[in-house]
Amino acid sequence: MQNSLENNSQAVHLWDYDVILEKIGYGKTQWILLIISGLLTITSVAAQQSMSIIVIASQCEFKSTQAEKGLIMASCVAGLFFSTYIWGYISDYVGRRKVLLCGVFASNILQFVLMFVTNIWMFNLINLLVGISIGGVSAALYAYLSEFNTPKHRAVAINYSTMFVSVTAIYVPVTAWMVLSANWSISIGDFVFRPWRLIMLISLLPGLIGGLILLRFPESPKLLLSQNKINEAIQAVAWICQFNRGKPIQDLLNCDDFMLKSEVNSEENSMDNIPSCILSKIARATVPLFHKPHGFYFIISNLAVFGMFFSSNGMQFWFPEIVNRSSEAFNDSSTVCEILSEYDTKAENSTLACSDHISSKTYIDNIIVGVAFLIGFSIQGTLINPLGRKNVLLVALIIATFSGFCLHFFGNRTAVLVLFCLYILLPGLSISIMLGAIVDLVPTHLRGKAVSFCMSLGRLGIIAATNLMGLTLQPYCNITFAICTFVLFVCVILVYIIPIRRSA
Known part of the structure; x- marks a missing residue:
C-alpha cells in the first residue's frame, strides 16, 4: 500500500506557472489578448478624450458655459480617479477577468444611455458613472495581460498595449470628423437625436467587441494560484495550451497528471475577510x-x-x-x-444664433x-x-x-x-x-x-x-x-x- 502511494506521488509532476507557460510558448492566446487589451484601451481612453469634441458639438443644445464644458470633460476622469485604486483591490479578490467584464459592459451600457440624455447635469452624473466603470478596466487590464505572458514578454506586451493610447488619440478625431461632417437630425417627440451623440456609440464599440472576445478567456492562472485555487488554475493552463498548441497539456508535458506551484500572496494584499473591510x-x-x-x-x-x-x-x-x-x-x-x-x-457682441x-x-x-x-x-x-x-x-x-x-x-x-x-x-x-x-x-x-x-x-x-x-x-x-x-x-x-x- 505504501509503495502504491509513493508511485502515485511520483507520477504527479509539480510545475512552476512561468516555466509551464514558457513551455507552451507564445501563441494565439497572447496575440488575441493583446488585441483585446488594445480594444479595451481604446474604449477606456476614447470615453475621456471624446468629451473634448462633444463639448463643442453639444454646446448649443446644452447651452453650456465654458466652466460647464470643463465639468463635462472632467466628469469621466473624476470617476476614474475615485474608483481605479479600489477596483485594483477588488480585482485581487474577485478576479481580474470578472472586473474587466463588469467594467467594460457596465461602461458600454452607461455610454449607450448617455446618448439620449438631454440635461447637462444628468449627463455629467452618468458620465461620472462611466468613469467609475472604466476604472475597473484601467485597474485590472495590465495585470491580466501580463499574467498570461512569460517574464520575457510581459514588458513588451504592456508597452504595445500602452501604444493603443496613441492610437486612440487618432481614432477619436478621425471618427468624430466622419460622424460630424454629416448634417442631419432625427426628431422623436421633443427629443432631437443629432450626429454628436453617435460619437459615444463609436467610442463604446471597441470595448464591446473586446469584452465579447474576452468571454472566451479564463481567469488569470497566476491569480488563481495566489488564491490557492489550484484545480481552476490547472484548467486555465490547459485551456491556454489547447488554444495555442491545439493539443492537451498532458501531451505537451509527457505526463498523465501534473500540479502547479502556489503563488505567494502577501498578507497585506489578502482579502479573505468580508469585502466591507476593503477601505480599511x-x-x-x-x-x-x-x-x-x-x-x-x-x-x-x-x-x-x-x-x-x-x-x-x-x-x-x-x-x-x-x-x-x-x-x-x-x-x-x-x-x-x-x-x-x-x-x-x-x-459677446454677436446677436447671431449659437x-x-x-x-x-x-x-x-x-x-x-x-x-x-x-x-x-x-x-x-x-x-x-x-x-x-x-x-x-x-x-x-x-x-x-x-x-x-x-x-x-x-x-x-x-x-x-x-x-x-x-x-x-x-x-x-x-x-x-x-x-x-x-x-x-x-x-x-x-x-x-x-x-x-x-x-x-x-x-x-x-x-x-x-x-x-x-x-x-x-x-x-x-x-x-x-x-x-x-x-x-x-x-x-x-x-x-x-x-x-x-x-x-
Whole structure:
C-alpha cells in the first residue's frame, strides 16, 4: 500500500506557472489578448478624450458655459480617479477577468444611455458613472495581460498595449470628423437625436467587441494560484495550451497528471475577510508607501506625475476647443491668446444664433497630435538606454516648458501647432518613464499600489486642469498658459531631485 502511494506521488509532476507557460510558448492566446487589451484601451481612453469634441458639438443644445464644458470633460476622469485604486483591490479578490467584464459592459451600457440624455447635469452624473466603470478596466487590464505572458514578454506586451493610447488619440478625431461632417437630425417627440451623440456609440464599440472576445478567456492562472485555487488554475493552463498548441497539456508535458506551484500572496494584499473591510485594508496597505527610505522620493515623484498630467492632458482636453475658436480668425501675427480674446469679444457682441460648427482644422490638428504621440513613443524607446531615463525626462520637460513659454509670443500657424504638439506630447511621454522610475523606488510588494496611487493622483491633475481652464481660459488666457508652464518648470526641478536609475 505504501509503495502504491509513493508511485502515485511520483507520477504527479509539480510545475512552476512561468516555466509551464514558457513551455507552451507564445501563441494565439497572447496575440488575441493583446488585441483585446488594445480594444479595451481604446474604449477606456476614447470615453475621456471624446468629451473634448462633444463639448463643442453639444454646446448649443446644452447651452453650456465654458466652466460647464470643463465639468463635462472632467466628469469621466473624476470617476476614474475615485474608483481605479479600489477596483485594483477588488480585482485581487474577485478576479481580474470578472472586473474587466463588469467594467467594460457596465461602461458600454452607461455610454449607450448617455446618448439620449438631454440635461447637462444628468449627463455629467452618468458620465461620472462611466468613469467609475472604466476604472475597473484601467485597474485590472495590465495585470491580466501580463499574467498570461512569460517574464520575457510581459514588458513588451504592456508597452504595445500602452501604444493603443496613441492610437486612440487618432481614432477619436478621425471618427468624430466622419460622424460630424454629416448634417442631419432625427426628431422623436421633443427629443432631437443629432450626429454628436453617435460619437459615444463609436467610442463604446471597441470595448464591446473586446469584452465579447474576452468571454472566451479564463481567469488569470497566476491569480488563481495566489488564491490557492489550484484545480481552476490547472484548467486555465490547459485551456491556454489547447488554444495555442491545439493539443492537451498532458501531451505537451509527457505526463498523465501534473500540479502547479502556489503563488505567494502577501498578507497585506489578502482579502479573505468580508469585502466591507476593503477601505480599511486599502488604507493600511497604502501607508507603507510613505515610509522611509523611499517615502520622500515617492511623494516628490507623485507631485511630478500630477504636474505632467495637469499640463499635458489638461491642455490636450482643451486643445480642440482652442483650435476651433482660433481656426477662422487665425493669422500669422496674433498669438493664440490674442485670437481667443478677439473670438470672445465677437461672441459677446454677436446677436447671431449659437454655432456648434467644428472646423476641419480642429480635426486635422488633433490627428497630427495623435500621430506625434505614436512617433514619439517609437523615438523615446531608442533614446532611453543610450541617454538614460533621467536625462530623457529632463530634456523632454525643459523643451515642453520652453514651448509653453513661446506660445505667449508666436503667431505663425505652423509654429504654434509644433509648439502645442511639443507642449502636449513631451510631458505625456514622460509619464510612462516616471512610472518606471517609481517602480524602482519602492520595494517589489508595494509596486502595484505605488503605480495605481500615482495614476490616481495624475487623474486628479487632469480634473484640476480641465476645471481651471474652464474657469480662467476666457478672461485670463495668458495667466492660464503661464500656470500650466510654471507647473512643468516645477516638474523639471522635482525630476532633477529624484534619484532615477539610468535604465530599467
